[in-house]
């Protein structure tokens with residue numbers, strides 16, 4: 297795995313050793329579980345080396361414990377400012393020398409220190425088709441708007457909210473009978489498949505970003 301060269305033309309990953317993946321979570325951790333399950337196969341090319349969270353007592357951390365993966369919790373409230381939290385979070389993650397950092401249901405915006413440390417190597421999975429419905433309520437917003445299809449987006453995180461270069465998207469139908477829960481569950485099924493497939497490809501092939509366009513390969 298090599299270090300990205302610049303923010304506008306970024307190469308990440310690709311090598312013979314499994315890529316080291318750090319995952320940050322805030323909740324149930326079903327996306328994390330999908331990565332843990334995939335990584336059990338050496339052919340996948342990636343290994344989850346640490347799971348971090350911004351809160352205690354969540355199923356995502358329990359999933360990591362059961363898989364024997366180290367965990368940490370870094371809460372905003374433990375620090376005197378958001379900037380100090382961001383720096384501490386970057387330090388905790390960096391100690392595990394990740395090649396790729398996956399935000400998988402991580403409900404905090406990461407800031408400049410974090411993004412500089414892992415430039416071009418942080419991806420987030422979002423339960424909507426970016427650039428539509430950014431933020432914390434993507435499935436509810438899609439349902440309220442009345443769209444007939446929605447989905448999930450994997451993107452390289454930047455300083456905005458769900459604005460980064462898009463790695464992959466997956467589409468699901470919105471049914472007339474859906475409520476927010478049923479729609480989000482349908483999205484999450486497709487989201488987990490998209491995440492596993494594309495984090496694996498990032499690990500095995502690397503990515504290059506040119507003028508926002510993401511392609512696999514270095």
Ligand SMILES: Nc1nc2c(c(=O)[nH]1)N[C@@H](CN(C=O)c1ccc(C(=O)N[C@@H](CCC(=O)O)C(=O)O)cc1)CN2
Pocket residue numbers: 399402403404405406407420421422430431432453454455456457458459460
């Ligand atoms: N710099 C970025 N950080 C993150 C992104 C991103 O695109 N850029 N994506 C998020 C996930 N996200 C939605 O996709 C998201 C998460 C959280 C928030 C937010 O406003 N959070 C509040 C706290 C809410 C809480 O603690 O429950 C906050 O950060 O103070 C907006 C969007 C991952 N990070």
Ligand SMILES: NCC(=O)N[C@@H]1O[C@H](COP(=O)([O-])[O-])[C@@H](O)[C@H]1O
Pocket residue numbers: 321322323324325326327328356400401402403421422423431432433434484487
């Ligand atoms: N804005 C971020 C956001 O809405 N993230 C979403 O939270 C869910 C976490 O599920 P999980 O904890 O079961 O993986 C996922 O659908 C993820 O995209």
